[in-house]
Amino acid sequence: MANRIGVYVCHCGTNIAGKVDVAEVARFARGLRGVAVARDYKFMCSDPGQEMIIRDIRELGLNRVVVASCSPRLHEKTFQNACLRAGLNPFLFQMTCIREHCSWVTADGLEATDKAKHIVAAAVARVNYHEALYSRVEKVHPDVLVVGAGIAGMQVALDISRAGHNVHLVERGPSIGGHMAQFDKTFPTLDCAACISTPKMVAVSQEPRINLMTYAEVVDIKGFVGNYTATVRVKPRYVDMRRCTGCGLCMEKCPTKVPSEFEAGMGERRAIYRNSPQSVPNKPVIDAAHCRQLGGKKCGVCAKLCPSGAIDFEQKEQLVSMDVGTIVLATGFDVFDPTPLGQYGFGRYDNVLTGLQFERLNNAVGPTDGKIQMKNGEKPGSVGIIHCVGSRDTNHHPYCSRVCCMYALKYDHLIKDKLGHDTQVYNFYIDMRCFGKGYEEFYRRVQEEGVHFIRGRPAEVTDEDGHLVITCEDTLLGRIVRVPVDMVILCTAMTPRADAAEVARTFGISQGLDRFFLEEHPKLGPVSTATDGIFLAGTCQGPKDIPDAVAHASGAACQALSLAARGEVTISPTISHIDPDICSGCKSCIDLCAYSAIEFDERRRVAVVNEAMCKGCGSCAGHCPSGAAQIRHFSERSIFTELSGMLAGLPHPPAATVAMAHPIPAAETHGQTAQGA
Amino acid sequence: MEAFEPTIIAFVCNWCTYTAADLAGTARMVQSPRLRLVRMMCTGMVDPKYVIKALLSGADGVLISGCHPGDCHYINGNYKARRRVKLLNEILTGFGFDERRLKLTWVGASEGNEFAATVNRMVEDIRALGPSEAAAVQAL
Known part of the structure; x- marks a missing residue:
């Protein structure tokens, strides 16, 4: 039986029709071999557009369908489903793109029309050789793997476990909570970060459906959507979690002191340590790189002191393998190291801090018990806050980190609040970006508190007679200002994790130009990835504040859950x-x-x-x-015919003769251009 | 005589370069219309026959473009493409084609600008090379 092909050329409003002569493309398609009907329509993906295709399949007995519109990555499924509704196997359909690859990128309308014709001819040629294919249905393992236990990962784990599914929550660090656990207050409401995050941390540790694995990393992923096998490396903690009571005696007597990562270098920790007294799990870990005993020297003080005999220097790393159906990555961000920006004196001057260091300084359980003070223990009389350090900077990261304006405002308020109104606070900003709910109101409030805002990116920070001086062009005044301050806070960029590329490879996902993980679609697929069954939550996908990270996480949880709850997934038969x-x-x-x-x-x-x-x-x-x-679906025959369609009429005829190469049957009755169908 | 405008067939992988082409389109990055895309699932499925077929059917150039080394959606399909292109270069010369008519590039999913630049550069390069030797090859 000869094929009866229906060709549908979409206007996409003016997106395609504004450049491509769609009626001409449809007319051209009518002349192609096997084409029974070719129509153009305003929006093929709309209800009437799909109905038109369904009606034609039924009434005209079409057995092949070609839609020329946007990228198949956007609407292939939409039209495949339309075919299915009309009783046509969805693989007897070919979608071809005349928008992203043609109308949107071609300067000349005639050339765009010419290219569209070739694209349509290729699709029509190819669809002749399509075969009916049937998708395979596979079971989805109900368990979910969540990687990273910051605020986003915890939210995902809680959402999913509360729906009745088991979650394996793998955290690289010794305790959960992520960056949020390091903060003191959160903008714009000034909620105490600990007050809202520690209950979540505890809930995670107490939820029976969450298998929390700290000090562990995913090293390998095998399988496919619904049926992944993850291998997790559990690093030796040298502390028996079952025996340890978390009394903390070991940490008091350990002789080795090193700068604490959790305190962002503002304080020290021992070689056996926990991040904070509120850590979950609240049990210490031995840092093998600094422990005297593990380094081969004589020590073992912690083991002697431990009342429950929990110290175990013989612990070895373990590889644990687990079956899961879906995976959510919530691996978070790194803070930009401002050392390369030597002009700001970070690392050179004692009182130049990063935002995260200031968070620790200001934190009630931080190294100064929440007292904002300089290195010498005195209160600063004035503070300069430099925005956009490493972000919005083509030398480092061109993107906006989205949180710095707001946390700078939070610091403004907290400094005034803690040190008194006579403390002067100067913000050096490029633009204030206060776009969230309640953010602009908070900006207004801080302005009213008498904080200074100077528009400009500072040139340098210098030390003049023990005073830090910020030199900056005030771009509103149009002159150079020199502001002496006691302390400088650098609002450093949020950056992708240093090992993001490695993680992306382990999980088979992509990174964007900014090196954050790439979502499936910037608007319509912000939590899914190109790999089925792997989702993104929080700042591993791009800079986010806490409300956005939590919302993103719940979105990811919902998508993972929808697969897990349905219990089956169709696998492409191609x-x-x-x-x-x-x-x-x-x-x-x-x-x-x-x-x-x-x-x-x-x-x-x-x-x-x-x-x-x-x-x-x-x-x-x-x-x-x-x-x-x-x-299947990409057979040699399909590709060969696609090529012949793509290259038909060549070499290089002007637009008009291409149409002539395929004479149009005059008596084509049902091929009329659809008018407002 | 009219100025020579080359026709180029590009075999691009669904996950990286096709996505980049979509991105270039969404960002309205103007490109030469002389390059036409054939969507493949992976550059590793590009049979050398397809390249030869394209050149013999009138294409003046062929681009194969996929994920960056190490980033292949199918683990290592792009490495297989790289090996085949290496061999194809030798075969094409034997056929009488200029080996520069076949080009292999890596354009990641987020590199819309790189895709547009690749298209325009490729069209320029092939334009400079002139029409394909296919007519002479087929006359043999």
Whole structure:
């Protein structure tokens, strides 16, 4: 039976029709072999657009459909579902893009129309060789793996566990809580960070459905959506978690002191330590790099003192493997190290701090018990806050970190609040970005508290007779100002984790230009990734404040949960098939397959694809010397015909003659341009 | 005689370069219309036959573009493409084609600007090379 192809050319409002002569493309399509009907319409993806396709399939007996509109990455599923509703196998459909790759990027309308015709001709040629394919249904393991236990990871774990699913929550650090646990207050409400995050930390540790693994890292992921196997490396803590009571005696007597990471270098910790007295789990860990005993020297003081015998220097790292259906990454951010910005004197002058260091200084359980003071213990009489350090800077990170304006305002308020109104606070900003709920109001409030705002990016911070002097062009006054201050706070950028590339590879996801993890779609898929079943939560996807991170996390939890709760997932049937009649049994595909999905049938002397393991990458098909291996939907025949359609009428005719190369049947009756169907 | 405008076929992987092409489109980065995309799931599925077929069917150049080394959605398909391109370069010369007609690039999913630049650079390069040797090859 000859194919009856329907071609649908979308205007996409003026997005396509503004450049491409869509009626002309539809007219051209009517002349292509096998095309029974070709229409153009304002919005193909709309209800009437889809209805039009469904009606044509039914009434005109179409057995192939081509839609030329936006990128298939956006609406392929939409139209496949429309075909399905009309009783047509969704793989007898081809979507081709004349928007992102044609109308939006071509300067000249005639050329765009010409290109659109080629694109449509290729799709029509190819669809002739499509086969009906049937998706495979696989079970989804109900458990979820959450990586990172900051505020976003904790939110994900709580949301999912409360829905009745088991969560494996893996945290790299010795305790959970992430950056939020280091903060004192949160903007704009000035909620105490501990008051709102510690209950969450405790809830996580007490939730029976959450398997909390601290001091652990995911080292390997295998499998596919719904059926992942994760390997987690649990680092030796040298403290038996079951025996330890968290009394803290060991930490008091440990002779080794090193700068504390949790205190951002503002305080010290011992070699056996916990981040704070409120840590969850509230049990210490031995830092093997600094411990005297583990370093081969004579010590073991902690072991002698421990009343419960919990110290175990013989602990070894463990590899734990677990089956999960979906994965949520909530690996967070790093704080930009301002050392490369030497002009601000970080690391050179005692009283130049990063924002995170100031958070610790200001924190009630921080190194100064919350007293804002200089290195010499005195109260600063004036403080300069430099915004956008490392962000909005093409030398470092071009993006805006989205939180610095607001936390700077929080510092403004807290400094005035704690040190008194006579303390002068100067903000050096480029633009104030106070876009969230209640943020602009908070900005106004801080302005009214008498904080100074100087618009400009400071040139340098110098030390003049024991005073720090900030030199800056005030771009509103148009002159250079020199502001003497006692303390400088640098609002450092939020950056991707230093090992983000490594993590991206482990999980098979991508990074954006800014090196944060890349979401599936910037607007419509902000929590999913290109890899099915792997989702993003919080700042690993881009800078976020706490409300946004929590909202993002709940979104990710919901998406992971929708897969887990449904319990099954359809797997694309566009996988490899090796024709046993053609296969010569050379076995070269077997070693090529990255998924070990091809086995050799010794009896028949042919290679056989294991359909459950094949992902359809086509390594075998691209190589097979006899052409026996073919990827369904991307068969050699489809690609060859696609090429012939793409190159038809060449070499290089002007637009008009392309149409002439495919004479248009005059008596084409049902091919009328659809008018407001 | 009219100025020569090349026609280029690009085999791009769904996960990186096709996504980058979408991004370039969304950002309205103007590109030469002379390059036409064939969407593949992975550069590793680009059979060398496709390249030869494209060149023999009238394409003046072929671009294969996928994920950066190490970033392949299918673990290592792009490395396989790289090996095939290396061999193809030798075969094409044997066929009588200038080996510069085939180009392999890595354009990641977020590199819309890089995609647009790649397209325009490729079109420039092939324009400078002139029409394909296909007619001469087929006459042999």
